[in-house]
Amino acid sequence: MADTRVTFPQGSVQGTATVRQVVPLPDRRWGVICDRTPFHPLDHTWPDHPADLGVLAISGVPVPVTDCVIGAAPHDTGSLLLGDDIPVRRGAEDWDWHVVHVVTGDLDGVTPGDPVELAVDEERRRGLSAGHTACELVTLAINETFADSWRKPVPVDVRGRPDFDGAALTVSRIHPYGSRDDYRLGKSLRKKGFVTNDLAVRLPERAEQITTLMTGWVEADLPVWVDAPVEELTARRTWNCALPDGTVTVPCGGTHVTSTGQLGTVTVTLDLDAEGSALSMTTALTAAGRTATP
Incomplete structure (x- = not known):
């Protein structure tokens, strides 16, 4: 069975398709696989972006879609595995890859070949798309803001700034109209040259600098787009943003808004734990009357 084709990279929230397989799941749930879908599934390998519902x-x-997974x-066996039970990297050869729509109810009469109409919860999609675009931008902003905190040369990000996010990130989570990124400021990071001595004192200043950068990018209303050369689920996709100092491109499998102006008001806060070994960055948006909902 060929890989599921996906249309969410282009912003699709509706579509028509054909049922390929219906798989029974625990708790009277079913997994429905279609030949194509606009639904964005949770990626178990990097679960930062929650699944579309609809x-x-x-x-x-x-039939309500209560979850959506890979x-x-x-x-050799054709036996379907879901999420964390998949033992190989996404896109591995000799495997078929699918979007599985998790539903509840009676699907006993549904068979392969049946037509299906798919509709994503548009409000949830808007919120997650805004949160993900903001998350991509704020990681660039924290890298720029912390650029003077390194005493040794380190790998740089796509804008040429020292890549604090790449070196210290432990967990990133996106939610409607916002995100949270957690960083570890341990011994290994300090050995790489990151200076933490004055971090606690300068934390409010740093948060304000990041917010100012983000606000400038939002006010500039810069184009944002996703490049997806083919529709297969496992295809490589990239997020792009035409920043004032040059277009940035990073690998990304999520959904996004189409311009930074859609993000609205941005507020970034930084919190350091009592030991000074863990930093969290929270990004909250007020976009079109909506606010962040973790």
Whole structure:
């Protein structure tokens, strides 16, 4: 069975498709695989961007989608595995890769070949897309803000700034109209040359600098887009933003807004733990009357 084709990189929230497989799951749930879908699934290998939710209408009967995950089946057995149970890297050869729409209800009469209408929860998609775009930008902003905190040369990000985010990030989580990034400021980071001595004192100043950078990018209303050369789920996709000092491009499998102006008001806060070994950055948006909802 060929890989699921996905249309979410282009911003699609609706589509028509054909049911390929219906898989029984625990707790009276079902996994529905279609030939194509606008739904963005949770990527178990880097679960920063939550799954799209919405509705499938199978043969005209609406069924709520309560989760959406990646499934994979090896060619030799064809047995479908979901999420963390997949033992290989996404895109591994000799495996088929699918978007699995998790639904509840009675699907006993649904069979491969049945037509299906797919509709993503648009408000949730807007919020997550805004949160993800802001998350991509704020990691560039923290790198620039902390550029003077290094006493040794280190790898740089796509803008040529010392890559604090790449060196220290432990967890990133996106939610509607916001995100949270957690960083470890341990011995290994200090050995690489990151100076933490004055970090606690300068934390409010640093947060203000990051917020100012983000606000400038939002006010400039810069184009944002996702490049997806083909529709297969496992295809390499990139996020792009035309920043004033040059277009940046980074690998990314999520959904995004189409311009920075859609992010609205940005507030960035930094919090350091009592030991000074863990830093968290929270980004909150007020976009089109909506606010961050962790």
